[in-house]
Amino acid sequence: xxxxxxxxxxxxxxxxxxxxxxxxxxxxxxxxxxxxxxxxxxxxxxxxxxxxxxxxxxxxxxxxxxxxxxxxxxxxxxxxxxxxxxxxxxxxxxxxxxxxxxxxxxxxxxxxxxxxxxxxxxxxxxxxxxxxxxxxxxxxxxxxxxxxxxxxxxxxxxxxxxxxxxxxxxxxxxxxxxxxxxxxxxxxxxxxxxxxxxxxxxxxxxxxxxxxxxxxxxxxxxxxxxxxxxxxxxxxxxxxxxxxxxxxxxxxxxxxxxxxxxxxxxxxxxxxxxxxxxxxxxxxxxxxxxxxxxxxxxxxxxxxxxxxxxxxxxxxxxxxxxxxxxxxxxxxxxxxxxxxxxxxxxxxxxxxxxxxxxxxxxxxxxxxxxxxxxxxxxxxxxxxxxxxxxxxxxxxxxxxxxxxxxxxxxxxxxxxxxxxxxxxxxxxxxxxxxxxxxxxxxxxxxxxxxxxxxxxxxxxxxxxxxxxxx
Numbered sequence: 001x002x003x004x005x006x007x008x009x010x011x012x013x014x015x016x017x018x019x020x021x022x023x024x025x026x027x028x029x030x031x032x033x034x035x036x037x038x039x040x041x042x043x044x045x046x047x048x049x050x051x052x053x054x055x056x057x058x059x060x061x062x063x064x065x066x067x068x069x070x071x072x073x074x075x076x077x078x079x080x081x082x083x084x085x086x087x088x089x090x091x092x093x094x095x096x097x098x099x100x101x102x103x104x105x106x107x108x109x110x111x112x113x114x115x116x117x118x119x120x121x122x123x124x125x126x127x128x129x130x131x132x133x134x135x136x137x138x139x140x141x142x143x144x145x146x147x148x149x150x151x152x153x154x155x156x157x158x159x160x161x162x163x164x165x166x167x168x169x170x171x172x173x174x175x176x177x178x179x180x181x182x183x184x185x186x187x188x189x190x191x192x193x194x195x196x197x198x199x200x201x202x203x204x205x206x207x208x209x210x211x212x213x214x215x216x217x218x219x220x221x222x223x224x225x226x227x228x229x230x231x232x233x234x235x236x237x238x239x240x241x242x243x244x245x246x247x248x249x250x251x252x253x254x255x256x257x258x259x260x261x262x263x264x265x266x267x268x269x270x271x272x273x274x275x276x277x278x279x280x281x282x283x284x285x286x287x288x289x290x291x292x293x294x295x296x297x298x299x300x301x302x303x304x305x306x307x308x309x310x311x312x313x314x315x316x317x318x319x320x321x322x323x324x325x326x327x328x329x330x331x332x333x334x335x336x337x338x339x340x341x342x343x344x345x346x347x348x349x350x351x352x353x354x355x356x357x358x359x360x361x362x363x364x365x366x367x368x369x370x371x372x373x374x375x376x377x378x379x380x381x382x383x384x385x386x387x388x389x390x391x392x393x394x395x396x397x398x399x400x401x402x403x404x405x406x407x408x409x410x411x412x413x414x415x416x417x418x419x420x421x422x423x424x425x426x427x428x429x430x431x432x433x434x435x436x437x438x439x440x441x442x443x444x445x446x447x448x449x450x451x452x453x454x455x456x457x458x459x460x461x462x463x464x465x466x467x468x469x470x
Contacts, residue, residue: 014046016130017060017093019068019086021050021078025163025454026177026227029212030069030099032151037123039152043130047155050082052162060089065130068114070101072192073361076386083112096129098122100192101386104364106139108383119196121146121182141196143183148204150211159216163454165223165253165279168447173223173253175452176216180209180241184229186259187367189297190286190324193229195365201233210244217249223279224254225452231256235266239273246276253279255450260285260300263308270315280318280450283308288341292329295371302341309345318449320350326359326401328377328390335400336429339422346446353421354412357405362388400432419445 016038020028031047038045046059060066066086070076079097086095096116097109103119110117118125119141129135165173183201184193213224224245231238238256245252258281263270270278287293288302300308305321312319325338338356342348362368362378363386369375378388392398404425411421423440430437 014044014059014063016043016045016065016067017048017063017090018045019048019050019066019079019082021068021070021075021082023049023051023069023071023075025051025452026225027153027156027159027162027216028069029151029177029179029227030071032153032156033149034067034098034123034126035155036149036152037127038130040149041127041131043127045155049157050078052157055082055085055089057089060086060093063090063093065096066090066093067096067098067126070097070099070105072101073363073386075099076101076105080112083114087113094135096126096135098126100196101363103139103141104192104195105386108386116140118142121202143197143200143202145202148208150208150215153212153215159219159221163452165225165255165450166453167450172453174220175223175225176213176221177225177227178209178212178216179227180204180231180238181228181233183233185233186230186261186299187297188284188299189295189367189371190360190362191229191367192363194367195363201229203234203237206237206240206244209241210248213245213252214248217252222252224252226254226256228257230259230262232258232262232266232269235262235269239269242273242276242278250277253277255280255282257282257284259283260298260304260308263311264300264304267311270311270317274315274317278317280320281312282320282322285321286324287327288338289329289334292327292334295327295329295368296324297367306345309347318350320449320451321347321355323351323355324358324360325356326392326397328360328374328392330392330397331394332396332400332429332433335397336433339426339429342422343440343444346444348422348445349418349447350449350451351418352451353408353418353425356422356425357401357408359401359405360390361386362390396432400428403428403432 018031018034020031028049035045035047048059068079070079095114097114098118102117106117116129116135117139121142124146125140125142159176160174163175165175181201181203183197185199185201187194187199254277260283285305286296286298290301293301309319325335342351378390382389407424426440427437
């Protein structure tokens with residue numbers, strides 16, 4: 001195991017500043033990993049998490065290089081708002097962007113004054129940029145294996161400030177965040193991982209993962225959330241990580257994101273993962289319409305989803321499905337079917353309402369553009385939205401989506417319970433169809449499941465609060 005032994009620098013003395021605009025309520029692994037690389041090279045580095053901190057002039061006072069991590073759409077939109085202030089605080093600093101959304105938005109970022117763009121396993125290239133002072137003329141996307149160091153989390157806000165695990169009874173636990181792999185071996189057409197990694201993934205050595213978890217447990221973590229795009233991309237590696245975690249910390253629970261397809265194909269691993277502390281699984285169901293699932297190349301069907309749900313319930317593993325309910329192919333009847341399916345499967349309490357409001361994002365490089373009929377139905381790339389605009393075949397669907405998102409945002413501000421928000425969705429879809437609203441049976445809502453206190457979705461537009469927070 002390679003550890004960072006450099007002393008953490010005072011923020012005001014940092015030569016390099018690493019910035020994370022947003023990371024789903026997680027303490028950012030993708031600042032802590034490059035921070036370790038800079039620390040090993042004795043380069044003074046400071047980390048700024050805009051989800052928890054403001055842009056402090058002292059942090060940028062001596063910065064020569066600023067690297068902004070763009071791991072998702074929400075983060076990229078926040079970065080665009082933050083860049084002018086960063087430039088004002090560090091007018092002579094050179095700026096780079098790295099992460100999934102950096103390469104696909106390279107031209108736009110360079111127009112904003114970002115000189116270097118890195119994707120994939122970016123740490124060696126970030127370090128070379130700083131050490132040489134030379135910005136690559138072209139975007140650099142590294143998919144080859146790199147050395148993973150023990151993430152240096154010392155410069156980040158304390159773990160207790162980040163998203164908590166909320167158990168079904170309302171109990172909260174401080175949550176640590178780890179990554180056992182990066183990238184993904186699958187080619188789901190709508191996924192932002194695909195244009196950068198192109199079906200490749202890289203594992204973090206078990207000893208590094210375990211040491212990272214240990215340093216978070218030492219400061220209070222009672223649960224670990226794995227941020228891998230898919231924890232079972234490498235099932236043998238995943239099992240080694242789970243068993244090592246459980247052997248070292250037998251009372252520590254954890255969660256992970258796993259594809260429906262993997263939950264089916266590796267069903268024999270689930271009992272052991274449960275024994276090793278797996279509490280719940282997030283799985284990207286996306287749709288209950290098999291035609292839409294085929295267009296997204298998800299690799300599963302509606303029936304597969306129901307089979308996985310039954311399997312997880314038998315084992316006592318909570319399943320937290322996520323969705324992209326509004327696509328160019330969504331119909332009003334299809335949205336009603338989605339809500340009816342959640343009722344039938346007793347999943348209302350298991351799905352954050354924002355998951356039922358999301359509109360499909362089509363970023364630069366999206367594999368959706370490879371569909372023969374898709375490119376013709378989208379508009380020109382819109383830099384304001386960082387995506388290709390599209391309209392549903394039925395304009396009422398677009399109107400419904402805007403209404404649903406507004407309702408969900410208002411409900412979130414009012415801290416309404418999920419059941420009440422769902423009732424609002426149920427009323428709105430039937431109103432859009434011109435139908436009477438069938439009564440809801442609370443017995444169908446299902447039980448609360450463990451979840452994180454930060455429910456936002458990686459491809460959602462940032463809120464006004466997020467844009468103003470830094």
